[in-house]
Amino acid sequence: MKNIAVIDSGSGGLTVANELFGRLPDERIIYVGDHGNCPYGNKSIKDIKASVYRIIRFLGRFELKLLIVACNTATALMLDELKEKLDIPVIGVIEPGAQMAAETTQNRRIGVIATQRTADSHMYQQTIRKKLDGAEVFEQACPKLVSYLENNDTRPGEITSALEEYLAPLRRANVDTLVMGCTHYPLAEQQILKVWGGPVNLVDPARATIDQAVQTLKTNGDLSLAPEGSHLFFTTGDAGEFSQKVKKWTPVDAPVVLTVPDEDPQINRPPGPSTAS
Ligand code: DGL
Numbered sequence: 001m002k003n004i005a006v007i008d009s010g011s012g013g014l015t016v017a018n019e020l021f022g023r024l025p026d027e028r029i030i031y032v033g034d035h036g037n038c039p040y041g042n043k044s045i046k047d048i049k050a051s052v053y054r055i056i057r058f059l060g061r062f063e064l065k066l067l068i069v070a071c072n073t074a075t076a077l078m079l080d081e082l083k084e085k086l087d088i089p090v091i092g093v094i095e096p097g098a099q100m101a102a103e104t105t106q107n108r109r110i111g112v113i114a115t116q117r118t119a120d121s122h123m124y125q126q127t128i129r130k131k132l133d134g135a136e137v138f139e140q141a142c143p144k145l146v147s148y149l150e151n152n153d154t155r156p157g158e159i160t161s162a163l164e165e166y167l168a169p170l171r172r173a174n175v176d177t178l179v180m181g182c183t184h185y186p187l188a189e190q191q192i193l194k195v196w197g198g199p200v201n202l203v204d205p206a207r208a209t210i211d212q213a214v215q216t217l218k219t220n221g222d223l224s225l226a227p228e229g230s231h232l233f234f235t236t237g238d239a240g241e242f243s244q245k246v247k248k249w250t251p252v253d254a255p256v257v258l259t260v261p262d263e264d265p266q267i268n269r270p271p272g273p274s275t276a277s
Helices: 014-023 045-059 072-085 094-104 116-121 123-131 145-150 156-172 185-196 206-219 239-249
Strands: 003-008 029-033 064-069 109-114 136-141 177-180 201-203 232-235 256-259
Touching: 003 014, 003 045, 014 029, 014 206, 014 239, 029 045, 045 064, 045 072, 064 072, 064 206, 072 094, 072 116, 094 109, 094 123, 094 177, 094 201, 094 206, 109 116, 109 123, 109 156, 116 123, 116 136, 123 136, 136 156, 145 156, 145 185, 156 185, 177 185, 185 201, 232 239, 239 256
Parallel strands: 003 029, 003 064, 029 232, 109 136, 109 177, 177 201, 232 256
Antiparallel strands: none
């Protein structure tokens, strides 16, 4: 049985997995949320890469046909190196989101809301400009949002006031298209639209990412032709809490949720993944 792995710093990648559940119901998804290290977006590049490689080593125990990096931050920092190191196809979320934005805007003014690390990488700006001559891209870091969204106890008012702060400069910049450049943000789509308060093309890169995934599986003759079995959801955090989030944010109502086991500190590991080619 060959599986599709979807990884994120936490629950945000579920917004990408949801597209997969809808489009490719026969595929079996192995989802890993790194809740124990979430949020990534305010951490050092070294720490983020170490966390992602730990997940990649864990995934080495599964037979995989595709890895979807359903995290903009990890995509911005290390998609190319993951593609180089792994012997399976690897898809990130930024290029598909950039393509959608370039195709959607009418006035060539595009806003991107993202984590601090993604905004600092300017990956959206660079990628959109390559696709659309004269595009003006305004990247806005939203450092509070991921923690607010992961924390079930957060009062909606806190998300709204953070959004007021983050969206105001983009409204002033007269963008007609707004990219949710963090896979957690579609969880707050209604709040984003409400705070924006006017017409805007809201881009969720998930759909275009899964278009790429479908194309890759087709090209490789890897599409499943019959149901492959239950999806598995792993977390480096609390399995009970994650189970609640999977039930809340996906159509899977009895998810199999497990904890990623600790690595044996005695083993001297190479810096890269064990599945490296
Ligand atoms: N969902 C991740 C992303 O798309 C959030 C990163 C974080 O944990 O800050 O960037």
